[in-house]
Amino acid sequence: MRAGVAAAAGLALVALSACSGQGARLGLPEAASAEAPNVGNLWVGAWIASFVVGGIVWGLIGWAVIRYRRKDGDAPAPRQTTYHLPLELLYTLVPFLIVGVLFFYTVKAQDAMISQTDEPDVVVNVVGQKWSWTFSYMEEDNPDIGADAHTVGTLESIPDLYLPVDKTVRFNLNSADVIHSFWVPSFYFKMDVIPGQENSFDVTPNRLGTYDGKCAELCGEYHALMLFKVHIVTEEEYEAYVRDLAENGNEGARLVQDTIQNALPSTETDEEHS
Template structure:
C-alpha cells in the first residue's frame, strides 16, 4: 500500500512541469524576490515538516491501536485510572515542540526585523482610504536632487519602483484607518496604524514586476488598495524618479484624512488637486 502511494506520488511529480514542482516545494509560497524572504521561507517549510512528522506519528499510533486491539467480543477491556508516564509525556512533549518552534521563530524574526543604520533607499509609504502614496526621499541623491512622490487612487493603481540589490527602508503611516503593507513575493508585511510609525526593510534581489496589496480589511474599498512593485536596475530606478520630477510631483504626499472615497481628489501638501 505504502509502495503504491509512493509510486503514484512519483508519477504525479514527473508529470508536472519544473515550475509546478518548485511551487510544491515552497508549499504555497510565491517565488521569493527579496534577500529576507528565504529566512521566512525556511521557517515556513520547517514548521510544516515538524507538523507533518508529529501528524504522521500520531496517525500511526491511532492506526496501531485500532489494528492491535481489534476484537470480536464485546467484553469491556480493563480500565486504568491513569498512566503517569504517559500523562507526563503528553504534558511535556507539546511544550518541547512549542519551545523549538518559538526558538526558530525568534531567530527568523531577529533577521527580518534587523535595521541598517544607513539604508540605500528610504521611502515613506502612506496607506490611506483607499490607495497608496509613495514618497521617495531622494533629495540627497545628486542624480535626482529632490524628494518626489507617486499617488494612486481607486481608479489608478500606483506603481512602486525599487532598485535591485539595494536595502530599502519603508516608513509606514496612515492618516485614517488601519492598513497593512504587503508584497507577497517579499514574504513580509507590516501593519499601518494611525498615530504610530512603523517600518520595514527589504532588499529586493530579483528584477521583475510584483503585486502589492493591503492585508487589512480597512473599509468599503479595501479591494482597491493594490499597487504594482517594479524591481529594476539602479539606472532605471533613477530614470523613473526623474520622470516624477518632470511631472512636477515634487515634495511629499502624506495622504488626507478627508480624501474622497471615490479617489477623485487628493491633497498634496495642503493643496487639493485632481487625481493623477
C-alpha cells in the first residue's frame, strides 16, 4: 500500500510541477481568451486526478506482483477476504466520490463559459453554410465605424474573423442548412450552429495574434474545408478592418436567407438535378 501511495504522490508532484511551465496545458493550445482558464484548469485538474488514481492502482498491482511472486517454493497465498462490508463500501463510494467531484467542477466551468454580459462590446453574427462561414459585424451604432459589414467565405477562400483584444464579443450563431459547430481551439470552447435556432456565447479575446478556427461537427462532403482564421488585433485595427469591408461593397449584415441564396450556387444546382 505504501508503494501505491508513494507512486501516486510522485505522479501528482510531476503534474503539479508542470503547472509552472508550458507542460501545464497538457496538450491544450495556448489560451487566447479570458474565459479559457475555466476549461484549462478543469483539464489539468482532471489529469492530476487521473494520475493519482492511476498511481494508486499501479502501485497496488506492483505491490501484489512483488509480494506474491514465486520464489524457490510455491507462491504465498494471499489472505482471502469475503463479505467484508467496509471494504465493499469503499470500492463503491470512492468511484462515486471521484465522479461527483469531477461533475461539480465540470458544471462550474460550464456555467462560467456560457455566462453572458448584458452589454457586449462587439456583436458578430455567424452563419455556417455548406461549406464555409459568413461573419457579420454589427457596428451600425458604433460612432467610430457607423455601419454593419460582412465577409463571406467559400471553398476557395477561407474567411477571416477580426476581433478586438480585451473586448467582450457576443457571437450569435445560426446555420443556413445543416448542423455545424463553431470552434476556436484557443478559446477552449465550441458551440453548435443549428438551422432555425440561434445560439450565442460571449468571449473576451486577450492575446494578440492569429488563430485557427474550424467546424467541429461532421456536416457533409467538404466539412474538412470549413476553416477560418481568427485575427485578434487592437481596437484601432479592428475598426479599420470593418470600415474597409463596408467601403468595399460589403456593407450591411448578411442574413441567413441571403447566405442560402448566395453561397455555393453550384451545390444548389446539383441538388436540383438530383
